[in-house]
Amino acid sequence: MLQASAVVAGYGGKTILQHLDLHIGAGEIYALLGANGAGKTTTLSLFLGFVAPAAGHVRVDGIDPVAQPDEARRRLAYIPENVALYEHLTARENVAYLLDLAGQNDGPAAIDTALAAAGLAAAAFDRRVSGFSKGMRQKVAIALALARKVPALLLDEPTSGLDPQATTEFNRLLGVLRGQGVAILMVTHDLLSAADAADRIGFIDAGRLLEEVAAAGDDRFDVRALHRRYGGHAA
Numbered sequence: 001m002l003q004a005s006a007v008v009a010g011y012g013g014k015t016i017l018q019h020l021d022l023h024i025g026a027g028e029i030y031a032l033l034g035a036n037g038a039g040k041t042t043t044l045s046l047f048l049g050f051v052a053p054a055a056g057h058v059r060v061d062g063i064d065p066v067a068q069p070d071e072a073r074r075r076l077a078y079i080p081e082n083v084a085l086y087e088h089l090t091a092r093e094n095v096a097y098l099l100d101l102a103g104q105n106d107g108p109a110a111i112d113t114a115l116a117a118a119g120l121a122a123a124a125f126d127r128r129v130s131g132f133s134k135g136m137r138q139k140v141a142i143a144l145a146l147a148r149k150v151p152a153l154l155l156d157e158p159t160s161g162l163d164p165q166a167t168t169e170f171n172r173l174l175g176v177l178r179g180q181g182v183a184i185l186m187v188t189h190d191l192l193s194a195a196d197a198a199d200r201i202g203f204i205d206a207g208r209l210l211e212e213v214a215a216a217g218d219d220r221f222d223v224r225a226l227h228r229r230y231g232g233h234a235a
């Protein structure tokens with residue numbers, strides 16, 4: 001669903017990503033970890049079509065996001081570290097308006113279903129989002145992704161600033177999306193959250209994917225081993 005093959009990319013002649021290979025399938029959660037400046041956000045920008053590869057190729061559901069940015073973005077939801085919403089509108093109004101803009105508004109019942117599935121309390125549906133916490137804003141953004149039925153989700157530092165309970169709840173939500181077959185790429189510094197939520201974890205350093213580890217059965221990840229890898233290579 002999300003595919004980067006032998007990608008070399010950067011900004012204004014400066015190479016940042018070096019032969020990046022990343023393949024994330026439907027119903028898979030992939031966490032990309034690495035130090036500041038390692039190239040994580042640049043990787044997200046590749047899939048959004050904001051950075052064009054100098055070599056290699058990028059596909060979103062088979063679509064080249066540079067050649068067909070609208071087609072690629074129709075298949076993506078991108079949730080930045082701080083979700084931008086229309087502050088004077090309520091949660092319901094935000095989702096309705098953003099769905100209108102996307103030409104994908106199936107009506108109020110579908111919006112309420114999405115907000116509930118995203119875990120927003122019904123009492124908050126008609127509240128202005130200006131008073132919402134980061135976790136509540138993320139729920140509105142996830143509701144929008146659910147209502148748009150996107151096959152792929154890009155997340156930049158989703159759990160930074162969330163308390164442990166909100167992090168657990170957020171990771172549970174990612175599990176729901178995975179269950180619906182969504183391919184999820186999450187850029188994070190939160191090793192514990194990655195170990196909790198992800199099926200695979202990749203470590204990127206200076207634009208190179210150094211290592212990938214996959215969840216191993218019921219034991220999932222060996223967090224101590226991950227910490228040694230993360231500390232040793234990329235933090």
Ligand SMILES: Nc1ncnc2c1ncn2[C@@H]1O[C@H](COP(=O)(O)OP(=O)(O)OP(=O)(O)O)[C@@H](O)[C@H]1O
Binds near residue numbers: 016036
């Ligand atoms: N628009 C830009 N123009 C020029 N250089 C950029 C631009 N955006 C990022 N860079 C550079 O590219 C490199 C990788 O940045 P990127 O934002 O992808 O790293 P990151 O892994 O997401 O880091 P962080 O954890 O700090 O968010 C850095 O050296 C950064 O300075």
